[in-house]
Structure formats: structure tokens, C-alpha cells
Amino acid sequence: MRARRIPERSWLTWLAVPLVYGVYTLIRGPIVDWYPYPFIDPRGQGYVSMTISPVVVFVGMALMSFGVYWAGTRGRSREEVAA
Structure with a gap:
């Protein structure tokens, strides 16, 4: 079975839920x-x-998301990833 490709900007969309949750928490907390x-x-x-702590956590999550994307496309040529 052939693996599906991971869209190039998908790792950015993975950050939407934590970002929305973080904003919601900061509004609801007080x-x-x-x-x-x-x-x-x-x-x-x-x-x-x-302010610094959530930014550091978010940057860490962004790096992990990109790492998952990179690991999923590693070793494939651009043509294979685009197909």
C-alpha cells in the first residue's frame, strides 16, 4: 500500500487547535x-x-509539527511529494 503524501503546509494547520485553545484559555481564565x-x-x-511561557510552548509545538512533517516526507524527491 502506498503512503499518502503530506501536504506542504499541513504542519501549520496542525497548530490551529492549540492556538485557539490557548487564546480561549487566556480569555476564560480571568x-x-x-x-x-x-x-x-x-x-x-x-x-x-x-506571556513568555505560552510563546515558548507554541514554538516547541511548531518545531515538533514541522519535525513530523519533515520525517513524513524525508527521503522522497519533490516529484514524489508533489504527486
Whole structure:
């Protein structure tokens, strides 16, 4: 069975759900006075640290997503990937 190709920009779309969830959490957190993760709770660490932590996590997720894409297309020529 031949493997399906992974679209070139698919790794970017994989980040949509974590991004939407993160924005939702930051909006909902102050309303209900609860955050699901301590690294995004500004009450304990301040807003600067709370801003840096999710950005670092998101960049890590972007790198992992690209790594999965790269591993899925590694060893294939451009013609094979485009087909």
C-alpha cells in the first residue's frame, strides 16, 4: 500500500487547535478565576512570564509539527511529494 503524501503546509494547520485553545484559555481564565496550567496563570508569576511561557510552548509545538512533517516526507524527491 502506498503512503499518502503530506501536504506542504499541513504542519501549520496542525497548530490551529492549540492556538485557539490557548487564546480561549487566556480569555476564560480571568472570568472563572482558574487556569488549567500554572505556567499561564498570571497571578503567581506576572504577565511578562505568563506571556513568555505560552510563546515558548507554541514554538516547541511548531518545531515538533514541522519535525513530523519533515520525517513524513524525508527521503522522497519533490516529484514524489508533489504527486
